[in-house]
Amino acid sequence: xxxxxxxxxxxxxxxxxxxxxxxxxxxxxxxxxxxxxxxxxxxxxxxxxxxxxxxxxxxxxxxxxxxxxxxxxxxxxxxxxxxxxxxxxxxxxxxxxxxxxxxxxxxxxxxxxxxxxxxxxxxxxxxxxxxxxxxxxxxxxxxxxxxxxxxxxxxxxxxxxxxxxxxxxxxxxxxxxxxxxxxxxxxxxxxxxxxxxxxxxxxxxxxxxx
Amino acid sequence: xxxxxxxxxxxxxxxxxxxxxxxxxxxxxxxxxxxxxxxxxxxxxxxxxxxxxxxxxxxxxxxxxxxxxxxxxxxxxxxxxxxxxxxxxxxxxxxxxxxxxxxxxxxxxxxxxxxxxxxxxxxxxxxxxxxxxxxxxxxxxxxxxxxxxxxxxxxxxxxxxxxxxxxxxxxx
Numbered sequence: 596x597x598x599x600x601x602x603x604x605x606x607x608x609x610x611x612x613x614x615x616x617x618x619x620x621x622x623x624x625x626x627x628x629x630x631x632x633x634x635x636x637x638x639x640x641x642x643x644x645x646x647x648x649x650x651x652x653x654x655x656x657x658x659x660x661x662x663x664x665x666x667x668x669x670x671x672x673x674x675x676x677x678x679x680x681x682x683x684x685x686x687x688x689x690x691x692x693x694x695x696x697x698x699x700x701x702x703x704x705x706x707x708x709x710x711x712x713x714x715x716x717x718x719x720x721x722x723x724x725x726x727x728x729x730x731x732x733x734x735x736x737x738x739x740x741x742x743x744x745x746x747x748x749x750x751x752x753x754x755x756x757x758x759x760x761x762x763x764x765x766x767x768x769x770x771x772x773x774x775x776x777x778x779x780x781x782x783x784x785x786x787x788x789x790x791x792x793x794x795x796x797x798x799x800x801x802x803x804x805x
Numbered sequence: 806x807x808x809x810x811x812x813x814x815x816x817x818x819x820x821x822x823x824x825x826x827x828x829x830x831x832x833x834x835x836x837x838x839x840x841x842x843x844x845x846x847x848x849x850x851x852x853x854x855x856x857x858x859x860x861x862x863x864x865x866x867x868x869x870x871x872x873x874x875x876x877x878x879x880x881x882x883x884x885x886x887x888x889x890x891x892x893x894x895x896x897x898x899x900x901x902x903x904x905x906x907x908x909x910x911x912x913x914x915x916x917x918x919x920x921x922x923x924x925x926x927x928x929x930x931x932x933x934x935x936x937x938x939x940x941x942x943x944x945x946x947x948x949x950x951x952x953x954x955x956x957x958x959x960x961x962x963x964x965x966x967x968x969x970x971x972x973x974x975x976x977x
Contacts, residue, residue, distance in 0.1 A: 614812075639809035640974060667970065668840045668909070702931075702938040704877035718879040718937055743842040743907025743929070750843055750905030750968075753929035755940070771877060771929035771940025775904070804812045805840045805972045 614804075633803075640805075641670065646798040652679055652791045658799050659693065659782040663746030666801030671742065671783075673725075673758065675735040676795035678787040682731055686722040689745075689752060689774045690782030696774070697721050703754075703772035709763040724788075726758040726768040734761040735794065738768070745780040752780045810838055810974040818844060818969035823959035825859060826971055830915040830954050834975030837912040841958075844908075844969030845900040850933045852900055852960060855893040858915060858922055858947050859955040865947060870894050874943030878932070894945035895961055898969075899930035901939075905968065906930040908941075911976070915953040922947045 603610050603619025610618050612634045621629070629635035645660045661669060676685060688695050703723045705715040715727060729736045738758025744750040754772040759765065774780065785797070811834070818824045830837065846852045857864050872894045873887035900906040910926030925944045932939035947953070960966050 638811035638977075640812040641810040667842050668907070668972075702879050704879050704883070704938050704940040706875055706877060706883060706942070714877070714883050716877070716879045716938070741840075741907065741909055741927075743840070743909075744905050747843060747905065750845075751931050753842075753905070753907030753931075755907065755909065755927040755929045757927075769875070769927075769940075769942050771927070771938060773929060773931055773938050775931060802810065802840060802972070802974070804815050805842065805970070 640803040642801050642803055644799045644801050646796065649792055649795040652793050654791050655784050655786045656792060656795065656797070657690070657782055657784045658797055659690065661745055661781055661799065662801055663779060663781055666803060666805060667744065667746065668802045668805035669742040669745060670739065670800040670802060672739045672798045674737055674796040676729070677733070677735050677793050678730050679791040679793050680789070681733065682728050683790065684724045684727050684788035685729055685736060686786045686788060687725050688722050688784045689780045690784060691778035691780060693782060695784045696776070696778070700774060700776045701772065702775055703770055705768055705770040707766065707768050709766040723754060723772040725756055725770060726760060728762045728766070729760050731762045736760040748777055748779050750777060751775050809977055811977055813973045813975055815970060815972040818966050818971060820965050820967060822963055822965055823957060824966065825864065825955060825957045826973060827859060827955040829973040832916055834977070835914060835917070836976040837915065838974045838976055839910050839912065840972045841898050841906070841908045842970055843905045844898050845903050845905050845967055846960065846964050847967050848903045849964060850901040852962060852964065853896045854898040854958050854966065855895040855961050856897040856924065856945070857893045857957045858953040859957055860951050860953050864957045865949065866892055868892050869949050870945060870947055872943060872945040874941055877940035879938040881937070894924060896928065896941050896943065897926055897958060899928050899932060899939045899941065901930065901932040904931040912956070918952045919950050921950055922953055
């Protein structure tokens with residue numbers, strides 16, 4: 596930022612700038628600098644971090660950019676996920692230190708509703724199932740989940756999600772899950788319960804100031 | 806115009822039984838998104854947190870809240886819970902053994918003087934040392950058509966809450 600005696604319109608005064616607390620008269624260069632430093636008041640706190648798409652047949656698929664040092668709560672969307680063979684679950688594991696944790700460090704509870712209701716749950720597992728029996732008639736899965744506390748080394752990491760697909764009728768999967776270690780989470784990995792995955796668009800957003 | 810979540814305010818909850826998030830609802834937004842993360846009760850187990858709204862006189866404690874929720878436990882049968890004429894919407898968050906928690910909810914029409922205030926919420930919590938996940942999907946309503954400017958959360962058992970951060974966003 597250029598050194599000006601009348602910085603932000605104030606003479607001889609150093610003004611602290613912050614989101615929701617900007618003071619002064621600004622030129623475009625100053626605004627651009629404050630934007631880059633996240634000190635300029637601009638609304639839109641659901642911030643896209645990354646979108647990635649499955650473009651070939653893969654056994655696992657990762658999102659490795661969470662910026663967990665900035666965001667306490669993340670929002671992830673899953674669009675048109677499809678396993679390579681029918682009737683597969685979609686699994687989620689977290690990464691710590693860029694390595695997928697496939698240990699028995701996961702728990703989840705899921706209410707599944709289609710032509711009937713059923714309880715899917717585990718108190719000690721090596722993954723979180725986000726949805727069951729996807730692709731019974733080659734139909735895609737769509738849904739979302741939130742991640743809480745990914746960057747907190749003193750807390751577990753939590754997930755709440757809702758996913759739906761056309762299985763045995765319209766199939767909804769309401770889930771709460773836990774990665775029950777205090778590891779800092781900096782990525783996640785998706786996989787099918789067997790075989791591979793062929794389609795899917797994943798977007799991860801950070802909710803700033805959460 | 807931004808079409809997004811718009812940050813309104815954030816507060817830390819620590820060593821209090823009850824906490825009020827004041828002046829977060831206004832005529833600028835009709836609907837709101839709230840996150841609660843990290844909240845726990847130190848090493849106490851199986852705690853739940855309840856929600857009330859704030860009007861011009863303070864926290865609304867009258868029996869005008871209705872709720873319906875699905876309680877999901879990894880070591881027990883799921884339960885459907887529903888009630889009318891309650892004094893709060895319970896289990897807006899839950900936690901156990903100082904492991905934090907994660908929850909979020911939407912609030913609809915809180916500032917409208919001509920509509921009821923509705924909420925839907927979802928919770929994920931480590932509930933007790935036996936390895937039980939506590940998950941909740943719920944809906945609730947305060948069936949008084951009046952303006953609410955904020956909300957209050959409190960421990961349902963009268964214990965202190967710790968380490969929580971609450972953030973409120975307007976939904977554009």
